[in-house]
Amino acid sequence: MPTRDMRQPLPMGVGSLTRGWAAVLALGVVGTVVGIVGYAVERTQGMVATGMRDLGTMQGATWGIYIALVVYFVGVSFAGITVAALIRLFRLDKLRGVARMAEVLTVVALILGALAIIVDLGQPVRGVINLFRYARPQSPFFGTFSLVISGYLFASLVYLYLTARRDAAVLARRPSRLQGFFRLWAAGYEDTPEQRARDRRVTFWLALAILPLLVIAHSSLGFVFGLQVGRPGWFGTLQAPAFVVLAGVSGVGHIIVLAAIVRKALGLERRIGRDAFGWLGLFLLGLLATYLYFVVVEVLTIIYQPGVIEQRLSEALLSGTYAWLFWGSVATLVVPFLILAWMALTRTWRVGWLVTSGILVNLGAIGKRYLIVVPSQTHGQLLPYGVGSYTPSLVELAVTVGLFSLGAVLITLFMKVFPIVDLETEASTELEEVSA
Amino acid sequence: MTKRGVVTIGMILVGAVLMVWSYFVGAAPWCATGVECSNPRVEWAPALFVLGVVVAFSSALYYSIAKDK
Amino acid sequence: MAIDLDRCQGCRACVEACKIENNTPSAVFWMYVFRLEEGTYPDTSISFLPRPCQHCHNPPCVKVCPTGARFHRDDGIVLTDFDRCIGCRYCEVACPYGVNFFNWRKPEQAFADYQLKMDDPDLAAVTGGLIPPYRNPDLDELQGDEQRRTAGSAHYKGVVEKCTFCVQRVEKGLDPACVVTCPVEALVFGDLEDPNSPVSTYLRGRDQFKLLEELGTDPSVIYVGGTPPTPDAREIERPMTGVGNANA
Numbered sequence A: 001m002p003t004r005d006m007r008q009p010l011p012m013g014v015g016s017l018t019r020g021w022a023a024v025l026a027l028g029v030v031g032t033v034v035g036i037v038g039y040a041v042e043r044t045q046g047m048v049a050t051g052m053r054d055l056g057t058m059q060g061a062t063w064g065i066y067i068a069l070v071v072y073f074v075g076v077s078f079a080g081i082t083v084a085a086l087i088r089l090f091r092l093d094k095l096r097g098v099a100r101m102a103e104v105l106t107v108v109a110l111i112l113g114a115l116a117i118i119v120d121l122g123q124p125v126r127g128v129i130n131l132f133r134y135a136r137p138q139s140p141f142f143g144t145f146s147l148v149i150s151g152y153l154f155a156s157l158v159y160l161y162l163t164a165r166r167d168a169a170v171l172a173r174r175p176s177r178l179q180g181f182f183r184l185w186a187a188g189y190e191d192t193p194e195q196r197a198r199d200r201r202v203t204f205w206l207a208l209a210i211l212p213l214l215v216i217a218h219s220s221l222g223f224v225f226g227l228q229v230g231r232p233g234w235f236g237t238l239q240a241p242a243f244v245v246l247a248g249v250s251g252v253g254h255i256i257v258l259a260a261i262v263r264k265a266l267g268l269e270r271r272i273g274r275d276a277f278g279w280l281g282l283f284l285l286g287l288l289a290t291y292l293y294f295v296v297v298e299v300l301t302i303i304y305q306p307g308v309i310e311q312r313l314s315e316a317l318l319s320g321t322y323a324w325l326f327w328g329s330v331a332t333l334v335v336p337f338l339i340l341a342w343m344a345l346t347r348t349w350r351v352g353w354l355v356t357s358g359i360l361v362n363l364g365a366i367g368k369r370y371l372i373v374v375p376s377q378t379h380g381q382l383l384p385y386g387v388g389s390y391t392p393s394l395v396e397l398a399v400t401v402g403l404f405s406l407g408a409v410l411i412t413l414f415m416k417v418f419p420i421v422d423l424e425t426e427a428s429t430e431l432e433e434v435s436a
Numbered sequence B: 001m002t003k004r005g006v007v008t009i010g011m012i013l014v015g016a017v018l019m020v021w022s023y024f025v026g027a028a029p030w031c032a033t034g035v036e037c038s039n040p041r042v043e044w045a046p047a048l049f050v051l052g053v054v055v056a057f058s059s060a061l062y063y064s065i066a067k068d069k
Numbered sequence C: 001m002a003i004d005l006d007r008c009q010g011c012r013a014c015v016e017a018c019k020i021e022n023n024t025p026s027a028v029f030w031m032y033v034f035r036l037e038e039g040t041y042p043d044t045s046i047s048f049l050p051r052p053c054q055h056c057h058n059p060p061c062v063k064v065c066p067t068g069a070r071f072h073r074d075d076g077i078v079l080t081d082f083d084r085c086i087g088c089r090y091c092e093v094a095c096p097y098g099v100n101f102f103n104w105r106k107p108e109q110a111f112a113d114y115q116l117k118m119d120d121p122d123l124a125a126v127t128g129g130l131i132p133p134y135r136n137p138d139l140d141e142l143q144g145d146e147q148r149r150t151a152g153s154a155h156y157k158g159v160v161e162k163c164t165f166c167v168q169r170v171e172k173g174l175d176p177a178c179v180v181t182c183p184v185e186a187l188v189f190g191d192l193e194d195p196n197s198p199v200s201t202y203l204r205g206r207d208q209f210k211l212l213e214e215l216g217t218d219p220s221v222i223y224v225g226g227t228p229p230t231p232d233a234r235e236i237e238r239p240m241t242g243v244g245n246a247n248a
Helices: A019-045 A065-090 A093-120 A124-134 A140-163 A165-172 A179-186 A193-226 A239-266 A274-304 A308-318 A323-346 A351-373 A394-417 A424-435 B003-026 B045-065 C013-022 C060-064 C090-094 C121-127 C177-181 C198-203
Strands: C002-004 C032-038 C045-051 C070-072 C078-080 C222-224
Touching (some): A019 A394, A065 A093, A065 A140, A065 A239, A065 A351, A065 A394, A093 A140, A093 A239, A093 A274, A124 B045, A140 A165, A140 A193, A140 B045, A193 A239, A193 B045, A239 A274, A274 A308, A274 A323, A274 A351, A308 A323, B003 B045, C002 C198, C013 C177, C060 C090, C198 C222
Parallel strands (some): C002 C222
Antiparallel strands (some): C032 C045, C070 C078
16 A cells, blocks of 8 residues: 655655555454453453462462463563674674564563563562562562563663664654654764764673673573472573573574564565575574583483482473473474574575574474473472372463564554664665775 | 763763662562561662663663763 | 371361461362372371471572562561562462462452352341351451561462461460361470470470471471371372362
């Protein structure tokens, strides 16, 4: 659908609404509404509407798919800021095309992670207030809420805002309905050499500051589980590093999928080239190899000479209740590994196969997150309570659909108010400077 | 050093001090054996920690956006 | 608290006493008694294991609580501040003993399973409206020096609760409900740090163990006259434990 007025259309499809875009948005809105309805049911009935129940005599799992989603979404956020930071730190200019969408993905994923925590709380309003009022550093949740959700989100927003300022200034010069918005974003940006030098300096230092924050943030999520001595399957030193690596796997997988969609939708075959995908593929391959190594270490540890409860847990994982999910998740990680390794060895990066790998590793990541959270509760009781069970209820599934849909809505909306790929003028001027 | 640099470094320092102070002094102590362990020494100290993070990263905004006089 | 396993006969009177004193909802067992079987038929043995909150000196639940709603009093009782709890249930997964219960339902729904409906016309004809649903008034008071709402159960939906050692009774110098109800005096309550308290004199010279002591939680519930449950132990009889599943 062309814009009605005669003004020149904005680049990257900003402001021009197409049928495909509207369809994606409509689908997302429907999914979001499903989620809101699900959450309304949960709030009015109490959390009895979920499949979660108490540990012990009630033989349930008190943390379920919501906590798995918290960990997953925060994991996805890893990618954006890492890729963006690596581009700045190592001057990977061929990846410039995916930097902006990676930053957007980080912000959206963090918002979803925060919402996933909120839907899991029995007293959400109190939660928002009391965490700021009373939060205790001794609780691993302190890191989750203060560093991950607040600090990391704010840092990512600052990063996204600053790196996009020049584009906003370029767009603000063109007459359009969004001109006022771009002018606000540009905040008096003047394209002077001093300003450019400042921008480079700021983004470099921000990237440098964000990288350690990122390791701390994802580790702190690992500590939520890894520090619990009373829960077999959780207690361990590998949790924090494994969380960081799996976060990278799911995040980079997400970027590949998003980049392919944007590339197709906006016709940016040249801007987001094969080499960009190749680099992302290699990055994903490296992370995946590391994580699979962790999986082998983990499995060997629980089957070699397990304690009594660990044995019950490992049997449930490897050949019992959770076996289908465990082996399914491992398969969705091994298959992409083989695909990526093949493409890396033959040096032929096919976008289709990369997207397949991206989707598969995310399925695997969700599965693995679920397997970290749930089995240790149902099969890891140290007192003779008997084996428990947990199945997500319809309400939980509805909220899950809602969260993913909300993410899609946020990204599709962003695409129409701001270029999701940074404008070439910026890349070229900066390139000139680099070579000069 | 320019005013821009001074203010930026100042903001980072203020943010860092807020974070360190609220984590180690303002918030609840690292213990689990008394009522005092459950209350922050200064109420809303965790909010100050978050404020510290925000101030520190806002320095980038200031550095980049502030106008030269 | 000391629990004498030689005396316990698994009658679960303590479980009932706890539910009545603290008004806990259905399927919530602050005090619970395992009825365990070990070995293979015909060489089996049966044992009983009462399980209140262990009120650890090094409590994992207190450490992980993000808001300080779960706290350890100077007298050793571990309590939950129902006005502060945000319902994240971290204490529940951190506790190796499985003593925490979450209020999945609103308080008024939580009792619907087993409480008489007082406005039922058939019932009103019998009682004439004279017998109101019982609710222990002591549970609404704020407890201790710190004046927090910690006693009793089901004040709000969406918060976690557990055994309080009947803090509302202890504050008045009384023993917990389970202790006074036990028909065989298998439970002994008192100050473990006071060498002359009933519990200290009871424990003197007896073999004792603590549950899952190897985890370093240092429980203040001490078992005498028995052995810890082996990994082989399994429950032979369970009370109704489901909540809200289908038509529970």
